[in-house]
Structures are given as C-alpha cells and as structure tokens.
Amino acid sequence: MTSTQTVLTGELRAVTRPHRFMARHASWIPVFAAVGILVAMVVGAQLYFGKFLTPRLVSSILLDNSYLLILAVGMTFVILTGGIDLSVGAVMSFTGMMGASLLRQGLPSSVVAPTMLATGALIGLGVGVLVQYFDVQPFIASLAGMFLARGLGFVVSLNSIKVTDRPILWLQGTRLQAGSGWYITPTGIIALLVVLVGAGLLAYTRFGRTVYAVGGNEQSARLMGxxxxxxxxxxxxxxxxxxxxxGVIFTAYTGAAYPLNGIGTELDTIAAVVIGGTLLTGGSGFVVGSMIGVFVYGMIKTIINFLGVDQSWTRITIGALLLLFVVVQRLIVARSARRR
Amino acid sequence: MNAVMKHRLFWPVVVLLALILVNTLSRPSFVSITVQDGRLYGSLIDILRNSAPLMLVALGMTLVIATRGIDLSVGAVMAVSGAVALQIIQDSGDAANPSVLAVAIGAGLLAGLACGLWNGFLIAVLGIQPIIATLVLMLAGRGIALLITRGFITTINSDPYKFMAQGYVVGLPFAFYVSLAAIAIVAVIERRTALGVLTEAVGINPEASRLAGVRARGIIWGAYAASGLLAGFAGLLYSSNIMAADANAAGLYIELDAILAVVLGGTSLAGGTFSLAGTVVGVFTIQTLKSTITFLGVPPAVTPVFMAAVVVLVVLIQSSRFRRWVGRLGGRLSVRSAQPVERTEVAS
Structure with missing residues (x-):
C-alpha cells in the first residue's frame, strides 16, 4: 500500500489529495455533513425570516437543549460500543422525581444532586450487567431499565413536585451576560463541560480507545486482551x-419534576447522536458530532416555532433528517467496504 | 413428563396458567363466566376481547423478529391507520353508510400496508438496520397522524364501526374472531407453505440463504409489509374501541408489549426461529398480567415496574449463562441433573 503511494507522481498526488483526505477522515465526514446541514438551515432561515440569527436565539438553543446535550454524550459512549440505551429519558425523569422529593423533605442540594447522579449510574450498571453478563440484547435490557425507571418515577409521586431549592434554581436562573444579547446559564456551562470531558475521555484515555475497539470488532478487541x-x-x-x-439539569430547567417528563426523549437523543454522525453499528463517531446533532435538533424546533406551524412537524422533520443521515452513513460504509 | 417439560411452549404456558391461578385464588370470580342476552361476560372474556390489537401487532412482530429484525413503528402505524379511517368517516358526514365504512376501513388498512412497505424498502433494499429504519417511522408516524387529524382528536359516532371492537357474534366478542382469523391466516401461510421455513432461513443467515436460492429480500420486505398491515388493522380496532383517533395515545408502547409477548412465547430476538403458538400464549399472558395489576389495585401508572420485573425475569430465563448458573445450583441439590443439560438451540 505505502509502496504504491510513493510511486505516485507529485501531479497525481495533488489530484488524489481530496480523496486521501476523505479516506483518512472517513469517520468525520458525517460530522461535516451535519455541520453542513446546520449551516444550511441557519442560512435558509436567515434568508427566509430576514432577522433570525440573533445572539439571544443562539444562546437560547443551548439553554433549551442542555439536558439533551448531556444525554447525547452518554448515549454516544453506548452506541460506540455497538449498544443502545433506551432508558435515558425515563432515568432522567425518575432521578428528577427522586431529587425533587428529597429536596422537599429538606435535604440540601449538595447531597441530593450526587445522589441523583449515583442513582443514574446504578441503573446504568444494572443495564450493563444484563447486557454483558447475561447476553441480553442492549435493546431489551435498556427497555427493562426504562420500564423500571418510569414506574419508580410514578411510585415517588403521581403529581408534579415543585422545586424551591435555591442552588438548583440558580443553575437555570442565572444568566451570565456577555454583551449584545449573548448569555449562558450554569446549565449550559455544565453541558459544554460534559461534552469536553466526554470528548477527552474518548480521544485521550485508554478507556476511550477501548470503547472504539469494542465497537469496531468486539472479538478482535477481546483477542487483543x-x-x-x-x-x-x-x-x-x-x-x-x-x-x-x-435529571438535575432538567429539574432546574422546568423548576419542577413530573413523572411524565422525558417521554420519547430517548428517541430524540438517539436521533441527535445519529444525525451527529455516530454509526449505530458502533466503532465510529464523536461526541462533538453528537453536539452538532443536538444543535440541529434544537434548530429544527426553533425554526418550526418561527414558522408557526404545527409542532407535529418537528417529529416529521427529525424523522426525515434521521433517514437522510442513515442513508448517507450507509453509503459511506458501503464505500469503505468496497475499498477493502 | 420430561418430553413435556422439554417442549418449548412448556414454560410460557406454565407462566400463563400460574397467572390465572393466582388471579382465581385471590378473586374466585375471575374465572366465572356469566351469560346475559346470549352473550358471555367475565374477566376471561374481557381478556380475549382486549387482547385483539396486541395479538395482531404481535403476530406481525413475530414474523419480523424471525427475520432477525424488529419493528418499532407499529404503534405509530396504528395511530396513522386509525386517523385515516376516522377522518374519512368524519369528513363523509354519513357515519352509518356501509360504503363509506368500507372505504374508510380499506384506506386505513392500505395506510398500514404502505407504512410496512416503506419500512421493508428501507431495510431490505437500502440495507438500513431495522431498529433505526423503523425508528424513522416511529418518530414521524405520530406527526403524520396528527396532520391527518389536523391536530385534533377525531371522534365519530357510528354503530357499525363500533361493532368491530365492541360487538358480539354468537356470544363471543367480534374482536376475538378477528384475532382468531389473523392467527389462522398467518399460521396457514407460514406453516402450511415453505414460507415459514424460508423466513427462518433468512433469519439465521440472510447471505447464506440468498446464496442457497432463497429470495431473502422479498421475504424480509414481505414480513415488514405484513407487520404494517396487521398494525393497521390493530389501529382500526383501537379506534373502534374508543370511537376516536388519538394520534398521541393510539398504540403507545404497544411495540414494547408486542416484543415482550413474542419473547415470552419463546421466539429468540436473534431471529431464525419463531413460534406463533408461543406468541399467542405470550399475548394472553401480558393481557392477563395487565388485568391482574389492575385488579390488585396497583395504580396503572406503576404497571411499568411490574413489566420491568417480568422483562428481566424472562430475559434471564432465556439467557444461557443464567440457565447454566441455575443448572449448577440444581446440580448440587440433586444428582440426577448433575450431568450438563445440553439444549440444542440454533438461535441462542
């Protein structure tokens, strides 16, 4: 392979450079495609509405979707290993319910928030044990997790629980202004930090590289030790x-917890991750891509709000975009398979 | 006795009978069936009647799972077909006219079939993963249904349409006959022709079966089309039961119930083998479980916890590693079962 490349003349090399770039960065192409779609949507909306892209609007997209962004980062890890996690929406709702009820009993949020994270981790561990040690399909195992969390949420309370805890509400209520309408809330900062940590974990740690290896080919990864x-x-x-x-962020966002929160969020999350270029077969994708996917999702919602048409169009558009991206991915996979 | 226990329907039937037994012990009226005006009434009859939509969906799901696929869109398809049918009836302004009803039912079924064909196209022709291909329609389907009903819950008043889900024929609910007919038709087509075997071949290895001359693409496409058509009919039954097309609530979570019913019946999610009788047992088990939960006074909202417990239990029993663990435990207790019990299962 390398010998044939060195034989190429300089002229030829110049011609094939874009191709080589494509070949080397094949897994980034879906991410670029997602960025392209995002830019196209923004430009289109700007031309159509005249005054669309304002600092306030961009800031609000991060504000409104910070919980989705966090979910998408976690989902990216699971999908990269070749699995899927349907439980995230229900777990978010349940931990929110649990947290709100603990706060109502007077516990400080410095205790409650870590408890919520630990509860989420525990349910994740349960799903993982079912998948890894009992050979249950990820789809079914996380479905059980979803049922469990959904039901437990109802066990906590059937009604909405209002949150009055100051630190939790501070997360959402504080708007750090940056002039000319730009602002960011602590929830947004947390979400971006999660993206950063997630991307760092995947790119630079042994665990992250193993995630890609497992998703690429589990058998080979095992044989590699x-x-x-x-x-x-x-x-x-x-x-x-x-x-x-x-769950913490969403509780702060809505100022209350409700057991019916987050129904269908798992699907939105998966859609955002796939739009962001992560292959559902595992082994290829990036947290940054998932972030772009979430922004695409948020932009669609905003544009549909602007258009003033029925909100049911959001789901239809997301479905159509999902389809588009899966077909694009399919073509990329088919091409790289031919190359091999 | 051993042969009976080895039969793959043994455990599903035991679970169903145990559920019925528990119900009967805690409430003897559970098994009693009363006759009024030549119609049978009772909890068991209710289960037969209410299980009809799930039965149709689960039958389709069985075929799809046999090809090593999955159909998440069935609930959304139900919403679409119900919306189409009821909107036609409402717009006609003549809810009792038989020809209007025929057109509405035909259109609803066609809508379901079209959804199934779309799924099949994505999976069999474009080669997209079944989970994600049907997720597209699962997301978009309810939106489409809302567009059809123009964002409202379409309600109609039509006695003939109501008959589908609530009527009685010779003492038994009409919906039960619909389930029976669907079971019979699917069973005859799949098991009295080579189609069932070919479907299993595709499920075990699509590429190998294609090389062996099986038209894998057509069989996979057909399975999704059948699932769509059956879900379409289930949507009509659902809308007939409540006489309304509710795009958000119709068939909500039925895909999960259907998958669960199929798995309970002993069909492996890995594809390659399926049991229609198992699915039938699985559907009745789920419907009985739901009625049990309601009877026990558990708020319906907590039902998911029970469902989670059942799912975990079922998948653990299906897991070969768990069985080995239990086998080892049993081996310590009795000498007879100390020798490793080999189960020949192609799929697992």
Missing amino acids: LPVARTKLLAYVVSGTCAGLA
Missing part, C-alpha cells in the same frame, strides 16, 4: 450517570 467486559459495563454507567445529571 482489551478489557471488553469492563469497558462495555462502564459505557452504560457513563450513560446512566449522564441521565442522572440530565
């Missing part, structure tokens, strides 16, 4: 912890 079981388990724990954190 990589700790497959521990890694897969950890991926579900990461996703569960993220769901617990999303």
Whole structure:
C-alpha cells in the first residue's frame, strides 16, 4: 500500500489529495455533513425570516437543549460500543422525581444532586450487567431499565413536585451576560463541560480507545486482551450517570419534576447522536458530532416555532433528517467496504 | 413428563396458567363466566376481547423478529391507520353508510400496508438496520397522524364501526374472531407453505440463504409489509374501541408489549426461529398480567415496574449463562441433573 503511494507522481498526488483526505477522515465526514446541514438551515432561515440569527436565539438553543446535550454524550459512549440505551429519558425523569422529593423533605442540594447522579449510574450498571453478563440484547435490557425507571418515577409521586431549592434554581436562573444579547446559564456551562470531558475521555484515555475497539470488532478487541467486559459495563454507567445529571439539569430547567417528563426523549437523543454522525453499528463517531446533532435538533424546533406551524412537524422533520443521515452513513460504509 | 417439560411452549404456558391461578385464588370470580342476552361476560372474556390489537401487532412482530429484525413503528402505524379511517368517516358526514365504512376501513388498512412497505424498502433494499429504519417511522408516524387529524382528536359516532371492537357474534366478542382469523391466516401461510421455513432461513443467515436460492429480500420486505398491515388493522380496532383517533395515545408502547409477548412465547430476538403458538400464549399472558395489576389495585401508572420485573425475569430465563448458573445450583441439590443439560438451540 505505502509502496504504491510513493510511486505516485507529485501531479497525481495533488489530484488524489481530496480523496486521501476523505479516506483518512472517513469517520468525520458525517460530522461535516451535519455541520453542513446546520449551516444550511441557519442560512435558509436567515434568508427566509430576514432577522433570525440573533445572539439571544443562539444562546437560547443551548439553554433549551442542555439536558439533551448531556444525554447525547452518554448515549454516544453506548452506541460506540455497538449498544443502545433506551432508558435515558425515563432515568432522567425518575432521578428528577427522586431529587425533587428529597429536596422537599429538606435535604440540601449538595447531597441530593450526587445522589441523583449515583442513582443514574446504578441503573446504568444494572443495564450493563444484563447486557454483558447475561447476553441480553442492549435493546431489551435498556427497555427493562426504562420500564423500571418510569414506574419508580410514578411510585415517588403521581403529581408534579415543585422545586424551591435555591442552588438548583440558580443553575437555570442565572444568566451570565456577555454583551449584545449573548448569555449562558450554569446549565449550559455544565453541558459544554460534559461534552469536553466526554470528548477527552474518548480521544485521550485508554478507556476511550477501548470503547472504539469494542465497537469496531468486539472479538478482535477481546483477542487483543482489551478489557471488553469492563469497558462495555462502564459505557452504560457513563450513560446512566449522564441521565442522572440530565435529571438535575432538567429539574432546574422546568423548576419542577413530573413523572411524565422525558417521554420519547430517548428517541430524540438517539436521533441527535445519529444525525451527529455516530454509526449505530458502533466503532465510529464523536461526541462533538453528537453536539452538532443536538444543535440541529434544537434548530429544527426553533425554526418550526418561527414558522408557526404545527409542532407535529418537528417529529416529521427529525424523522426525515434521521433517514437522510442513515442513508448517507450507509453509503459511506458501503464505500469503505468496497475499498477493502 | 420430561418430553413435556422439554417442549418449548412448556414454560410460557406454565407462566400463563400460574397467572390465572393466582388471579382465581385471590378473586374466585375471575374465572366465572356469566351469560346475559346470549352473550358471555367475565374477566376471561374481557381478556380475549382486549387482547385483539396486541395479538395482531404481535403476530406481525413475530414474523419480523424471525427475520432477525424488529419493528418499532407499529404503534405509530396504528395511530396513522386509525386517523385515516376516522377522518374519512368524519369528513363523509354519513357515519352509518356501509360504503363509506368500507372505504374508510380499506384506506386505513392500505395506510398500514404502505407504512410496512416503506419500512421493508428501507431495510431490505437500502440495507438500513431495522431498529433505526423503523425508528424513522416511529418518530414521524405520530406527526403524520396528527396532520391527518389536523391536530385534533377525531371522534365519530357510528354503530357499525363500533361493532368491530365492541360487538358480539354468537356470544363471543367480534374482536376475538378477528384475532382468531389473523392467527389462522398467518399460521396457514407460514406453516402450511415453505414460507415459514424460508423466513427462518433468512433469519439465521440472510447471505447464506440468498446464496442457497432463497429470495431473502422479498421475504424480509414481505414480513415488514405484513407487520404494517396487521398494525393497521390493530389501529382500526383501537379506534373502534374508543370511537376516536388519538394520534398521541393510539398504540403507545404497544411495540414494547408486542416484543415482550413474542419473547415470552419463546421466539429468540436473534431471529431464525419463531413460534406463533408461543406468541399467542405470550399475548394472553401480558393481557392477563395487565388485568391482574389492575385488579390488585396497583395504580396503572406503576404497571411499568411490574413489566420491568417480568422483562428481566424472562430475559434471564432465556439467557444461557443464567440457565447454566441455575443448572449448577440444581446440580448440587440433586444428582440426577448433575450431568450438563445440553439444549440444542440454533438461535441462542
């Protein structure tokens, strides 16, 4: 392979450079595509509405979707290992209910918030154990987790619980202004930090590289002596912890917890991750891509709000975009398979 | 006795009978069936009647799972077909006219079939993963249904349409006959022709079966089309039961119930083998479980916890590692079962 490349003349090399770039960064192409879609949507909306892209609007997209962003980071880990986690929406709702009820009993939020994260991690661990040690399909195992969390949420209370705890509300209520309408809330900062940590974990740690290896080919990873079981388990724990954190953020966002919160959020999360270029077969994708996916999702919602048409169009558009991206991914996979 | 225990329907049937027994012990009226005006009434009859939509959906799901696929969109398809049918009836302004009803039912079924064909196209022709391909329609379907009903809950008043879910024929609910007919048709097509075997072949290895001359693409496409059509009919039954097309509530979570029913019946999610009788038992088990939960006074909202427990239990029993653990435990207790029990299962 290398010898044929060195034989190429300089002229030819110049011609094939874009191709080589494409080949080397094949897994980034879906991310670029998502960025392209995002830019196209923003430009289109700007042209259509005249005055669309304001600092306030961009800031609000991060504010409104910070919980989704956190969920998407966790989901990216699981999908990269070749699994799927349907429980995230229900876990977010349950931890929110639990946290709100603990706060109502007078516990300080410095105790409650870590408890919520730990609960999420525990449910994630349960799902992971089912998947790894009992060979249950991730779909079914996380479905059980979803049922469990959904039901437990109803056990806590059937009604909405209002949150009056100051630190929790501070997360959402504080708007750190940055001039000319730009602002960011602590929830947004937390979400961006999660993205940063997630991206760092995947790119620079042994655990992160093993996640890619397991998703690429579990058998090979095992034969290489990589700790497959521990890694897969950890991926579900990461996703569960993220769901617990999303519970904190979502409770702050709505100022209350309601057991029917987050129905269908798992689907939105998966859609955002897939739009962000992560392959559902595992082994290829980036947390940054998932972030772009969440922004695409938020932008669609905003544009549909602007258009003033029925909100049911959001789901239809997301479905259509999902389809588009899956077909694009399919073509990329088919091409790289041919190359091999 | 051993042969009976080895039968793959043994455990599903035991679970169902145990549930019925528990119900009967705690409330003897559970098994009693009363006759009024030549119609049978009772909890068991209710289970037969209410299980009809789930039965249709689960039958389709069985075929899809046999090809090693999954159909998440069935609930959304139910919403679409119900919306189409009821909107036609409402717009006609003549809810009792038989030809209007025929058109509405036909259109609802066609809508379901179209959804199934779309799923099949994505999976069999474009080669997209079943989970994600059907997720597209699961997300978009309810939106489409809302567009059809123009964002409202369409309600109608039509006695003939109501008959589908609530009527009686020769003492038994009409919906039960619908389930029976669907079971019979699917069973005859799949098990009296080679189609069932070919479906299992595709589920075990699509590529190998294609090389062996099986038209894998057509069989997979057909399975999703059948699932769509059956879900379409289930949507009509659902809308007939409440006489309304509720795009958000119709068939909500039925995909999970259906998958659970199929798994309870002993069909492996890994594809390659399926048991229609098992699915039928699984559907009745789930419906009985739901009625048990209601009877025990558990708020319906907590039902998911029970469902979670059942799912975990079922998948653990299906897991070979768990069985080995239990086998080892049993081996310590009795000498007879100390020798490893080999179960020949192609799929697991």
